[in-house]
Amino acid sequence: MKTDCIAEETTLREALARLDASGRGVLVILSEGGEVRRTVTDGDLRRLILKGASLEDPVRGLPPRVPVTAPQGISRVEALGIMDEYHLDHLPVVDAGNRLVEIFDRKTLSKRIFLSSPHMGDLEREYVDEAFRSNWIAPLGPNVDAFEREICEMIGIKAAAALSSGSAAIHLALRLLGVGSGDRVFCSSLTFIASAAPIVYQDAEPVFIDSEPETWNMSPKALERALAEAKAERKLPKAIVVVNLYGQSADMDPILELADYYGVPVVEDAAESLGAKYKGRNSGTFGRLGVFSFNGNKIITTSGGGMLVSDDSDLIARARFLSTQAREPALHYEHKEIGYNYRMSNILAGIGRGQLKVLDDRIEARRRMFDTYVTELSGIPGIEWMPEPAWSFSNRWLTACTLDPTKSRIDNHTLLKKLADDLIEARPIWKPLHLQPVFKGCSYYQHDNTSVSDSLYDIGLCLPSGSNMTQDDIARVTGKIRSLVG
Numbered sequence: 231m232k233t234d235c236i237a238e239e240t241t242l243r244e245a246l247a248r249l250d251a252s253g254r255g256v257l258v259i260l261s262e263g264g265e266v267r268r269t270v271t272d273g274d275l276r277r278l279i280l281k282g283a284s285l286e287d288p289v290r291g292l293p294p295r296v297p298v299t300a301p302q303g304i305s306r307v308e309a310l311g312i313m314d315e316y317h318l319d320h321l322p323v324v325d326a327g328n329r330l331v332e333i334f335d336r337k338t339l340s341k342r343i344f345l346s347s348p349h350m351g352d353l354e355r356e357y358v359d360e361a362f363r364s365n366w367i368a369p370l371g372p373n374v375d376a377f378e379r380e381i382c383e384m385i386g387i388k389a390a391a392a393l394s395s396g397s398a399a400i401h402l403a404l405r406l407l408g409v410g411s412g413d414r415v416f417c418s419s420l421t422f423i424a425s426a427a428p429i430v431y432q433d434a435e436p437v438f439i440d441s442e443p444e445t446w447n448m449s450p451k452a453l454e455r456a457l458a459e460a461k462a463e464r465k466l467p468k469a470i471v472v473v474n475l476y477g478q479s480a481d482m483d484p485i486l487e488l489a490d491y492y493g494v495p496v497v498e499d500a501a502e503s504l505g506a507k508y509k510g511r512n513s514g515t516f517g518r519l520g521v522f523s524f525n526g527n528k529i530i531t532t533s534g535g536g537m538l539v540s541d542d543s544d545l546i547a548r549a550r551f552l553s554t555q556a557r558e559p560a561l562h563y564e565h566k567e568i569g570y571n572y573r574m575s576n577i578l579a580g581i582g583r584g585q586l587k588v589l590d591d592r593i594e595a596r597r598r599m600f601d602t603y604v605t606e607l608s609g610i611p612g613i614e615w616m617p618e619p620a621w622s623f624s625n626r627w628l629t630a631c632t633l634d635p636t637k638s639r640i641d642n643h644t645l646l647k648k649l650a651d652d653l654i655e656a657r658p659i660w661k662p663l664h665l666q667p668v669f670k671g672c673s674y675y676q677h678d679n680t681s682v683s684d685s686l687y688d689i690g691l692c693l694p695s696g697s698n699m700t701q702d703d704i705a706r707v708t709g710k711i712r713s714l715v716g
């Protein structure tokens with residue numbers, strides 16, 4: 231920054247040379263005491279010379295101009311507001327004594343850090359190009375077949391159907407399990423709405439199950455109570471949708487044991503947990519059916535897409551049938567039941583194949599990111615990280631934590647607001663579905679005397695976790711949080 235400052239005695243020649251060297255396009259003239267006098271650009275100096283000034287004259291000859299400055303500690307959003315208002319690309323930041331602290335420039339300042347943005351590898355374009363070359367621009371083709379095969383090999387499952395979204399995969403799963411009008415379906419409460427919306431598409435009734443503190447996922451205790459009560463009412467659910475939150479598997483053994491005991495099939499919503507493991511086995515392979523999402527914010531993406539997987543190849547064959555408008559094998563398009571247009575396009579499957587090749591790198595990067603947050607923010611009172619039980623290998627899709635407002639200097643809502651003011655996208659933990667207005671009146675089974683999902687939502691947050699964040703980005707986020715919380 232020193233190189234961007236000049237004294238009032240500096241000559242025009244030297245000032246022009248300094249402008250050339252700095253490349254910023256602006257210099258700040260400081261008084262002897264270090265106060266900001268004005269800013270000066272190339273154009274200012276040229277106009278002075280045109281009026282007859284010599285290159286050896288001092289910049290003091292520039293007409294005085296009250297500089298637009300920003301106070302130290304100003305947020306990025308506010309600073310950009312000032313720059314917009316005065317049509318500036320640079321803004322000197324000054325302390326209480328009007329001494330220069332730093333110079334903001336618009337390009338650096340306006341860099342936004344996202345929660346989780348797409349991160350392409352080297353091969354996606356080749357698969358997509360191949361689809362163009364061979365004119366397979368359709369919701370079927372070699373990339374779709376290969377993407378399904380490659381997922382099956384990678385996670386160790388028999389069959390997969392590539393679909394237009396994770397939501398479509400959940401919807402098909404429920405349809406395949408015979409969920410229909412008036413049926414009940416149990417579902418984790420602490421999740422994104424897409425886990426439960428398809429229950430309503432099928433005109434069935436969602437019943438929400440709380441989380442347990444150990445995994446933040448479905449509480450086997452709450453599930454046990456819900457199943458026992460349902461059995462007594464002779465209204466067992468048609469399916470249980472178990473969610474693996476933020477890349478971490480639910481505690482599958484006790485959940486599957488209960489489901490088996492009551493004879494209810496499990497749909498594993500592994501939309502967020504591709505590549506994660508439970509007791510060494512791949513996430514998404516535990517239920518009767520498993521679901522992945524390749525939406526733009528997920529750990530790998532096809533821009534939009536999903537996958538339904540199962541060890542029951544017949545179920546997946548029927549999923550393919552239903553996802554292509556339930557077309558009977560006849561030239562004239564015979565239909566005996568209603569299906570959907572849910573297949574994945576061959577172009578997007580090409581992106582998926584490339585992304586699958588870098589999945590391990592992405593998981594490693596996200597896990598490293600989690601470790602960095604923990605190291606950099608350790609010692610902040612009241613902060614606790616989403617736990618990872620010994621049996622779990624989370625893909626750490628999002629780094630999630632809680633901030634106890636009785637111990638921390640700042641609560642999670644204020645922190646989120648301050649981060650947003652600094653163009654850092656962080657989010658609260660999912661609002662539990664039993665609290666959503668649209669699900670008002672639905673039954674809910676909490677973990678014990680307290681609702682775990684409510685308290686996680688109250689004090690939790692997800693930090694920026696994209697695998698394409700730079701070291702500088704991470705340092706910016708941790709630095710900002712430390713300055714606010716520490």
Ligand SMILES: *Cc1c(COP(=O)(O)O)cnc(C)c1O
Pocket residue numbers: 394395396397398421422424425473499501502522523524525534535536
């Ligand atoms: C993203 C997500 C889905 C839905 O996937 P889409 O591909 O966006 O339809 C479902 N469940 C969970 C838990 C998700 O995070």
